[in-house]
Amino acid sequence: MQYPIKLHQIRAFVEVSRRGSIRAAARELGLSQPGLTKAIRELEEGLGAALLVRTSQGVTLTDSGRAFDQHAHLIIEELRRARENVEQLNGVLRGQIVMGASATVARTLLPQVVGRFRQELPNVRLRVLEGQLSSMVAGLRDGELDFSINTLSSGVLDSDLEALPLFSTPFVVVLRRDHPQAGARRLKELIDCDWVLPTARSGYYADLADTLERHGFSRDQVSVVCDSFTTSLNLIQHSDMVGVFAAQMTAQHGMGELRELTLDDPLPLATFHMIKRRGVPLTPVASRLAKLFEYESRGAE
Numbered sequence: 001m002q003y004p005i006k007l008h009q010i011r012a013f014v015e016v017s018r019r020g021s022i023r024a025a026a027r028e029l030g031l032s033q034p035g036l037t038k039a040i041r042e043l044e045e046g047l048g049a050a051l052l053v054r055t056s057q058g059v060t061l062t063d064s065g066r067a068f069d070q071h072a073h074l075i076i077e078e079l080r081r082a083r084e085n086v087e088q089l090n091g092v093l094r095g096q097i098v099m100g101a102s103a104t105v106a107r108t109l110l111p112q113v114v115g116r117f118r119q120e121l122p123n124v125r126l127r128v129l130e131g132q133l134s135s136m137v138a139g140l141r142d143g144e145l146d147f148s149i150n151t152l153s154s155g156v157l158d159s160d161l162e163a164l165p166l167f168s169t170p171f172v173v174v175l176r177r178d179h180p181q182a183g184a185r186r187l188k189e190l191i192d193c194d195w196v197l198p199t200a201r202s203g204y205y206a207d208l209a210d211t212l213e214r215h216g217f218s219r220d221q222v223s224v225v226c227d228s229f230t231t232s233l234n235l236i237q238h239s240d241m242v243g244v245f246a247a248q249m250t251a252q253h254g255m256g257e258l259r260e261l262t263l264d265d266p267l268p269l270a271t272f273h274m275i276k277r278r279g280v281p282l283t284p285v286a287s288r289l290a291k292l293f294e295y296e297s298r299g300a301e
Helices: 007-019 022-029 033-047 063-089 109-120 137-141 204-214 229-237 284-297
Strands: 052-055 058-061 095-101 124-130 147-151 161-176 194-197 222-225 241-246 258-261 269-277
Touching: 007 022, 007 033, 007 063, 022 033, 058 063, 063 095, 063 284, 095 137, 095 284, 109 124, 109 284, 137 147, 137 161, 137 269, 147 284, 161 229, 161 284, 194 204, 194 229, 229 241, 229 258, 269 284
Parallel strands: 095 124, 095 147, 194 222, 194 241
Antiparallel strands: 052 058, 147 269, 161 241, 161 258, 161 269
């Protein structure tokens, strides 16, 4: 016999999934461990399937648990968003926004936009996750992210997401001013250099990998794969490594010892998009933040 599934059971399961521990989940929810365990057991009875397995390292999800986990996270996030949406429409301007941003956006548009947003809506909490689109897709799909601002690989996007173009910017090769190849004018002159680049799963760096291949580079030629903007620049600053960043980024960060090369072989132009779940409206405060990014991006062209 299957029983009705209740919201507190879903909350209990989601928290256990996030924490990987009954004890940590119970502490976060303010429940006793027996109370939380009972909620999970009742949920499993309602679904007619085991969702969790206890191990010496904590709790792991069964196949059924992993399948249910995707829906459960979305249910909780949609309920949060629905509640905040109603509150905001009735003048209670608070809540939470979770957004993603590429390293370029985080270091250009973000400070100005967040400054304006905090002046307008000081009671709204904002969480920013930095990374490429490949690291944001899961959060967009399960509702944990309201939107993300990233580049797309040749404009390709899965059908459950939608994208609004914001601005385009050139990317350049960056190296030390006294690098042995500081006078290079063609990509082929850099073919034997040590390269540091982000993971080329999606977005601009996937297109860049295709461009480099056309000029004779091999995919395994990247000496260091690094998704951290700061770490990559530090490696370039203190070695003969070569990287690729948005134009003017080094100057904005006071790194005058680095040089941006003007090459005869142009690198792909990067177009940044605001990406969200298709057909799912943003809450009023998230919509306001998105609009501020649109306004600010007009000056980024």
